[in-house]
Amino acid sequence: MNVEILAVGTELLLGNTVNTDAADLSDRLAALGLNVFWHTVVGDNPGRLSDAVSIARARADIIITTGGLGPTYDDLTKNVLADCFGKKLVFHEEEADFLRRFYERRGRPMTENVLQQAWLPEGCQVFHNDWGTAPGCAFEAEGVHVVMLPGPPYECLPMFDHCAVPYLRLLSGETLVSRQIHVFGLGESDIEARFREEMEHMANPSLATYAKEGEVMLRVTAKAPTEAEAAALCEPVVEKVRKALGSYVYSVDIDSLEALVLKLLKEKQLTFAAAESLTGGLIGARFTALSGASAVFRGGAVTYCDEVKAGMLGIDAGLIAEKHAVSREVAAAMAQGVRKAAGADLGVSATGIAGPDTDESGQPVGTVFVGLAAADGVWVRHLTLGSRGRDRIRTISASNAFDMLRRYLTDLPVTEE
Amino acid sequence: MNVEILAVGTELLLGNTVNTDAADLSDRLAALGLNVFWHTVVGDNPGRLSDAVSIARARADIIITTGGLGPTYDDLTKNVLADCFGKKLVFHEEEADFLRRFYERRGRPMTENVLQQAWLPEGCQVFHNDWGTAPGCAFEAEGVHVVMLPGPPYECLPMFDHCAVPYLRLLSGETLVSRQIHVFGLGESDIEARFREEMEHMANPSLATYAKEGEVMLRVTAKAPTEAEAAALCEPVVEKVRKALGSYVYSVDIDSLEALVLKLLKEKQLTFAAAESLTGGLIGARFTALSGASAVFRGGAVTYCDEVKAGMLGIDAGLIAEKHAVSREVAAAMAQGVRKAAGADLGVSATGIAGPDTDESGQPVGTVFVGLAAADGVWVRHLTLGSRGRDRIRTISASNAFDMLRRYLTDLPVTEE
Numbered sequence: 079m080n081v082e083i084l085a086v087g088t089e090l091l092l093g094n095t096v097n098t099d100a101a102d103l104s105d106r107l108a109a110l111g112l113n114v115f116w117h118t119v120v121g122d123n124p125g126r127l128s129d130a131v132s133i134a135r136a137r138a139d140i141i142i143t144t145g146g147l148g149p150t151y152d153d154l155t156k157n158v159l160a161d162c163f164g165k166k167l168v169f170h171e172e173e174a175d176f177l178r179r180f181y182e183r184r185g186r187p188m189t190e191n192v193l194q195q196a197w198l199p200e201g202c203q204v205f206h207n208d209w210g211t212a213p214g215c216a217f218e219a220e221g222v223h224v225v226m227l228p229g230p231p232y233e234c235l236p237m238f239d240h241c242a243v244p245y246l247r248l249l250s251g252e253t254l255v256s257r258q259i260h261v262f263g264l265g266e267s268d269i270e271a272r273f274r275e276e277m278e279h280m281a282n283p284s285l286a287t288y289a290k291e292g293e294v295m296l297r298v299t300a301k302a303p304t305e306a307e308a309a310a311l312c313e314p315v316v317e318k319v320r321k322a323l324g325s326y327v328y329s330v331d332i333d334s335l336e337a338l339v340l341k342l343l344k345e346k347q348l349t350f351a352a353a354e355s356l357t358g359g360l361i362g363a364r365f366t367a368l369s370g371a372s373a374v375f376r377g378g379a380v381t382y383c384d385e386v387k388a389g390m391l392g393i394d395a396g397l398i399a400e401k402h403a404v405s406r407e408v409a410a411a412m413a414q415g416v417r418k419a420a421g422a423d424l425g426v427s428a429t430g431i432a433g434p435d436t437d438e439s440g441q442p443v444g445t446v447f448v449g450l451a452a453a454d455g456v457w458v459r460h461l462t463l464g465s466r467g468r469d470r471i472r473t474i475s476a477s478n479a480f481d482m483l484r485r486y487l488t489d490l491p492v493t494e495e
Numbered sequence: 496m497n498v499e500i501l502a503v504g505t506e507l508l509l510g511n512t513v514n515t516d517a518a519d520l521s522d523r524l525a526a527l528g529l530n531v532f533w534h535t536v537v538g539d540n541p542g543r544l545s546d547a548v549s550i551a552r553a554r555a556d557i558i559i560t561t562g563g564l565g566p567t568y569d570d571l572t573k574n575v576l577a578d579c580f581g582k583k584l585v586f587h588e589e590e591a592d593f594l595r596r597f598y599e600r601r602g603r604p605m606t607e608n609v610l611q612q613a614w615l616p617e618g619c620q621v622f623h624n625d626w627g628t629a630p631g632c633a634f635e636a637e638g639v640h641v642v643m644l645p646g647p648p649y650e651c652l653p654m655f656d657h658c659a660v661p662y663l664r665l666l667s668g669e670t671l672v673s674r675q676i677h678v679f680g681l682g683e684s685d686i687e688a689r690f691r692e693e694m695e696h697m698a699n700p701s702l703a704t705y706a707k708e709g710e711v712m713l714r715v716t717a718k719a720p721t722e723a724e725a726a727a728l729c730e731p732v733v734e735k736v737r738k739a740l741g742s743y744v745y746s747v748d749i750d751s752l753e754a755l756v757l758k759l760l761k762e763k764q765l766t767f768a769a770a771e772s773l774t775g776g777l778i779g780a781r782f783t784a785l786s787g788a789s790a791v792f793r794g795g796a797v798t799y800c801d802e803v804k805a806g807m808l809g810i811d812a813g814l815i816a817e818k819h820a821v822s823r824e825v826a827a828a829m830a831q832g833v834r835k836a837a838g839a840d841l842g843v844s845a846t847g848i849a850g851p852d853t854d855e856s857g858q859p860v861g862t863v864f865v866g867l868a869a870a871d872g873v874w875v876r877h878l879t880l881g882s883r884g885r886d887r888i889r890t891i892s893a894s895n896a897f898d899m900l901r902r903y904l905t906d907l908p909v910t911e912e
Contacts, residue, residue, distance in 0.1 A: 089705040091531045092673075093522025094712065096515050100536070105510025114508045115543060119517070119534035126532060133550060150687045151695050152703070189688040230706065232884055256509075270567045271606040278568050286569070288506040289647065295511060352776075352797070358783025359769075359776030362797040366775025369851055369885055377803040380769070380779040382794035386837050390796065390807055420803050434786055467649055468786055 079249055081107055081114045082138035084130055086146040086155045087229055088121040099144045099227075099234045106238060110246055111254040111301070112140065122152035131162045135222045140249065142242075145229030147212035149191040155226060156215075160199040163219040167197040170204060173213050180211055205241035209233045216245045223249060252301050255308035257316050259296040260329045262481050266294050272322060283311050285319075292474040293335075325490050328481065335480035336365050342487040343374035350483060351420030352378040353391055353412035355403065355429040356446065360476045376420040381412065391415030402439045404429050406447050406458045413449035414456055424486070425451040426479040430461070432468045446475045450482040450492055457482065457492040496666055498524055498531045499555035501547055503563040503572045504646055505538035516561045516644075516651045523655060527663055528671040528718070529557065539569035548579045552639045557666065559659075562646030564629040566608040572643060573632075577616040580636040584614040587621060590630050597628055622658035626650045633662045640666060669718050672725035674733050676713040677746045679898050683711050689739060700728050702736075709891040710752075742907050745898070752897035753782050759904040760791035767900065768837030769795035770808055770829035772820065772846040773863065777893045793837040798829065808832030819856045821846050823864050823875045830866035831873055841903070842868040843896040847878070849885045863892045867899040867909055874899065874909040 083103055089095045100117045107114050116138065120130045134141045146155030160167050174196040181188035195212045198204060205214035210233040216225045225242050227234045261269065266289040270277070273296075277285050283300035296319055300311035320327050332338045343350065352361040359380045365371050381387040384403055388395045393411045401407040409427050417425025430446030431437055444463035449456065459478055463471045485492045500520055506512045517534045524531050533555065537547045551558045563572030577584050591613040598605035612629045615621060622631035627650040633642045642659050644651045678686065683706040687694070690713075694702050700717035713736055717728035737744050749755045760767065769778040776797045782788050798804040801820055805812045810828045818824040826844050834842025847863030848854055861880035866873065876895055880888045902909045 085534075088703060090518070091521055091534065092525050092714065093518040093520070093531075094705050094714065095707060096513060096518040097534070098513050101507070101510040101513040103510070104508055108509050114510075115538060115540075116547075117502075117507065117514070117534070117536035121532060123532075129554075130533075137546075149684055150704070151691060186685075189684065191688065191691065192684065232887055267566055267606065267609065268603075271608065274568060274608065286505065287567070288511050290512060297509065297511070351803075354776070354779070355794075356783075357780070358788070358792070358794075359771070359779025359797065360783075362771070362776025362799070363774070363780040366773075366777075366797075366799065366849075367886065367889070369849075371775070372799060375775070375799050377772075377775075377797040377799035377807075379796055379807065380776065380783075380794040382779070382783065382789055382792050383837075386768075386794040389838070390794075390836060419807060420800075421806070432783075432786075469784065470649055472784070 079112055079139040080137070081112050081140045081142060082116040082118060082134040083114060083142050083144065084134055085117070085119045085144045085229070086122065086127060087119070088152070090119045091121045098231055099229065102231065102235055103142060103144070103238060106243070108254060108256060110243065111250045111252050112246065122146060122154055124154055124158050127154065127158045128162055131159060135162075135220075138222070140223045140225065140246070142225045142227065144227050144234055147195065147214065147226060147228050149189075149194050149211070151191070153194070156197065156199065159224060159226065163199070163224065165199040165201070165217070165219065168200045170196045170198055170213070173198070173204065173206070176206070177211055203245060205237050207233060207237060209236050214241065216242065252303060253305045253308050254299060254301050255305060255312055257298045257312045258331055258333065259298070259316060259319050259327055260333065261294045261296065261323055261326050262292070262328050262335060262477065264294060264323065264326045269294055269296070269323070273319070283315050285315055291470065292477055325485070328484055335477055335484060337368060339480050339483045339487070340365070340368050340371060340374060342484060344370070346487060348423040348487070349374050349376050350424040350426060351376040351416045351422035352479065353416035353425065353427040354378065354380050355382060355387070355412070356432045357428045357472050357476050358382060360472055361426065361428065361479050364476055376422040378416045378420055387412065391419055404431055404437065404439055404441055404445060404447065406460060409447035409449035409458045410451070410456045413451035417451045423452070424483065426483060428475045428479055430471070430475060432471045433465060434468065444471055446471065448475055448478040448482060450479070450486060452486060459493050496529055496556040497554070498529050498557045498559060499533040499535060499551040500531060500559050500561065501551055502534070502536045502561045502646070503539065503544055504536070505569070507536045508538045515648055516646065519648065519652055520559060520561070520655060523660070525671060525673060527660065528667045528669045529663065539563060539571055541571055541575050544571065544575045545579055548576060552637070555639070557640045557642065557663070559642045559644065561644050561651055564612065564631060564643060564645050566611050566628070568608070570611070573614065573616065576641060576643065580616070580634075580641065582616040582618070582634070582636065585617045587613045587615055587630070590615070590621065590623070593623070594628055620662060622654050624650060624654060626653050631658065633659065669720060670722045670725050671716060671718050672722060672729055674715045674729045675748055675750065676715070676733060676736050676744055677750065678711045678713065678740055678743050679709070679745050679752060679894065681711060681740065681743045686711055686713070686740070690736070700732050702732055708887065709894055742902070745901055752894055752901060754785060756897050756900045756904070757782070757785050757788060757791060759901060761787070763904060765840040765904070766791050766793050767841040767843060768793040768833045768839035769896065770833035770842065770844040771795065771797050772799060772804070772829070773849045774845045774889050774893050775799060777889055778843065778845065778896050781893060793839040795833045795837055804829065808836055821848055821854065821856055821858060821862060821864065823877060826864035826866035826875045827868070827873045830868035834868045840869070841900065843900060845892045845896055847888070847892060849888045850882060851885065861888055863888065865892055865895040865899060867896070867903060869903060876910050
C-alpha cells in the first residue's frame with residue numbers, strides 16, 4: 079500500500095518550520111512495510127489543500143495529514159478533508175470535556191476557539207491527544223484511508239505510535255525489513271563506486287547509499303511475507319558490505335556514533351569526559367541527548383578562551399603561548415587535563431578554527447585537532463576540513479571525537495597516522 | 496509568481512534525511528517576493544518524478560528541484576526534467592575539466608560515473624558548483640522556469656544564493672517584506688486569542704503566529720511595489736503587537752534568544768560562562784554556533800556528575816548532599832561558581848531532570864532550575880516542564896538561560912517571582 083504524507087501549514091512554506099514530521103513518520107511507515115511515495119506541503123489555504131487532496135487520493139492508498147487541527151482560525155485540515163470525502167463534522171462531547179479540564183487544571187481561562195478542536199469527521203476513529211490538546215483521527219472513504227495527526231512533533235509522533243500504528247498494521251500485507259550500515263571516514267562516491275554495479279541490479283533486497291554530515295549510511299531493504307524471511311534476505315548483503323568496508327563500518331542498526339559509544343562504555347563500565355573548544359559543548363550536548371548518558375559521561379569543560387583552558391584543566395599557559403591553542407600539543411593536553419579533572423577513564427578534546435575567519439595563528443579555517451587520552455596513551459587527529467561552514471566543521475569534529483572513542487573501545491587503531 | 500519546490504530523493508521518503516533545503520529555500524524565496532505554494536518530495540523513480548513535474552508545471556510558474564544531480568546511478572533529475580520539457584542533455588567540457596581537476600587536486604582516482612555530472616540540458620544557464628562537484632542550472636521552457644540545485648544543504652544553499660538569486664530577481668515584480676516578532680514565555684493560543692479577530696481580516700499586511708520549541712513567532716508580511724512601501728505597511732502592526740505583549744517580546748528580526756544575547760553582550764562589553772548539568776553542553780553548543788561568540792563567551796563546565804560540580808566549580812559537596820543536585824541552591828551555586836571559575840561577568844546554570852526517569856530525589860521529570868549570577872545578585876527560575884520529552888525539556892531549559900541573560904542585560908526583572 080502506498081502512502082502520501084500531506085503536511086498543512088503556511089509556516090512550512092515560509093521556511094519558519096522544517097517538516098521533520100514527514101521524515102520521522104516516513105521512517106516509522108517503512109518499518110510497517112508501507113511505501114511512502116510522496117510528501118506534499120500546502121499552506122493554510124482551503125482551495126490549494128482541496129486540490130492537493132484530489133491529487134493524493136488518485137495516487138495513494140493512505141493519506142496521512144499533519145497539522146491544521148488546532149484551535150486557530152487557519153486550522154482548516156478537518157474541514158477541508160471532511161468536505162473532500164463528503165463527511166460532516168460531528169461535535170465530540172468527551173473531547174470537549176477533556177479540553178475544559180485541560181485548561182481548568184492549568185488554571186488558565188479557556189478561550190472559545192479551543193472547542194473547535196472537538197469537531198471531528200463523522201464515523202471516524204478518534205485519536206485522543208495525551209500530549210497536547212487537538213485530537214487526531216482516522217477514517218476510510220471511497221477506498222482511501224485518511225489519518226489526521228497534529229503538527230507539533232511532540233504530539234504528532236507519539237499519537238502516530240500509540241494510535242495510528244494499530245490502525246495501519248491491519249492494512250499492510252507484507253513486511254519490510256531494513257538494515258542500516260553506518261560508515262565513518264569514507265566518502266559516498268568511493269563507496270558507491272565499489273557497489274554500483276550490484277546496486278543497479280538488486281531489487282529485493284535493495285541497497286542504497288545516503289550521505290549525511292560527514293558520514294555515509296547504506297540501507298539494505300528486503301520485503302517478504304514474514305519478518306524472519308525479510309531479515310534472512312538482508313543478511314548476506316549486510317555481511318558483504320561489512321567485509322568490503324572493514325573498520326570504517328562502525329555499526330549496523332545503531333544509528334549514531336554517540337549511541338554506539340554509549341553502548342560500548344556501558345559494556346566496559348568506563349566513563350569519559352570532554353574538553354571542548356571549537357565544538358563549544360556540542361560533544362556533550364549530542365551525548366547527553368541520549369537517555370542513560372549519565373551512567374558513563376562525567377561532564378567536562380568548555381574552554382572557549384585560553385584562561386579557562388589553563389584554569390579548569392590545569393594546562394600550562396606557557397604551552398598554549400608556545401604552541402598556540404589550535405595545535406596537536408594543546409589538544410593532547412586538553413584530553414589529558416579533562417580526564418584528570420573530571421575523574422574519568424577517558425578524555426576527549428577538540429580545538430580548531432570553525433570560521434568564518436581564521437585566528438591570530440593564521441592557520442586555515444577548518445584546521446582542527448581532536449584528542450583522546452586514556453591510561454595507556456594519548457592520540458590526536460589532525461583534520462583539515464576546509465571552508466565547509468561553521469556547522470559542518472563543528473559537527474564533523476565532534477563525530478571524530480566519538481569515532482576515536484569507538485575505535486579505542488573496540489581495540490582498533492585510534493588514528494591512521 | 497508562484498513557486499513549487501520539488502525535492503528528489505528516496506532517502507527523504509525513507510526518513511533518513513530531513514528536507515531542510517525546502518525550509519531554507521522557502522525562507523529565501525519569501526524574501527525575494529516569490530510565493531512558495533507547494534513542497535513536493537518524490538523518490539529516485541523516473542515515472543513518479545515525471546508525474547510530479549506534470550503536476551508542478553500546471554500550477555507553478557517556477558519549479559525548483561533539489562537533489563539527484565550527482566554521480567550515482569539513481570541521480571536522475573536532469574534526465575527526467577530535460578525529457579519532460581523536450582530538451583536534450585549536452586556535455587559541458589569546462590565542467591568535465593573542473594571535475595577532473597577536482598579529483599586530481601585531492602590525489603584521488605576519478606571513477607567514470609563522476610563525468611555524468613557534466614551533462615546538462617541544452618540552452619540552460621549553468622550554475623558552477625564551488626562547494627561540491629555537481630553543477631546546477633536554470634532554463635525556461637513553455638512559460639515555466641526550472642531551477643535545478645544539488646541536494647546537500649552545504650551545496651544547495653550557497654548555489655541558490657550565488658547563482659539562482661540573480662536569475663530569480665529578474666522574474667519577481669513585487670517586493671515582500673516580513674518582520675518577525677519573537678516572543679518567549681507566552682503560549683500560542685494566548686497570543687492568538689488576543690489578535691484573532693484582526694488576523695482574520697488582515698490581508699496586506701498579514702499577521703500569523705507560529706509556535707516552535709517553547710517560543711512563539713509572529714510574522715507580519717506586506718507586499719508593495721518597493722521595499723520601503725512594504726516596510727512602511729508592516730510598521731504599525733509591529734508596534735501594536737510589541738505594545739500588547741510587552742517584555743515577552745524579546746526581539747524583532749533577531750531570530751533567536753542566543754543571537755540577541757550575543758548582540759547585547761557585545762554592546763555592553765560583557766562576558767558570560769555556563770555551568771550545565773541537564774543541558775549537557777547545549778547552552779554552549781547553541782551559543783557557539785553563532786560566529787563571533789568567542790568575543791563574549793568564556794566557556795564553562797559541563798557538570799554531569801556531582802564530583803565535577805564540586806571539583807571544577809568549587810561547590811561545597813555538603814550543599815549538594817543536603818539540598819540535592821537538582822535544587823534552587825545548587826543552581827545558584829553553579830552559576831556563581833562558573834562565573835568565578837571562568838572569570839566571566841555573568842554566569843548561567845541549568846540543573847534538572849530530563850527524564851525519561853526521575854532520579855533518587857523523586858522530583859518529577861521536567862523539574863528544572865536555571866540560574867543567573869552577576870556582580871549584583873543571583874536569580875533562579877524554577878520550571879516544571881512535565882513529561883514533554885528529553886529534547887524539549889533540555890531545549891526549553893537552555894532557552895530560559897538565554898532569556899534570563901537578555902532580561903538582565905536590558906534591565907528587566909530576571910524572574911517573575
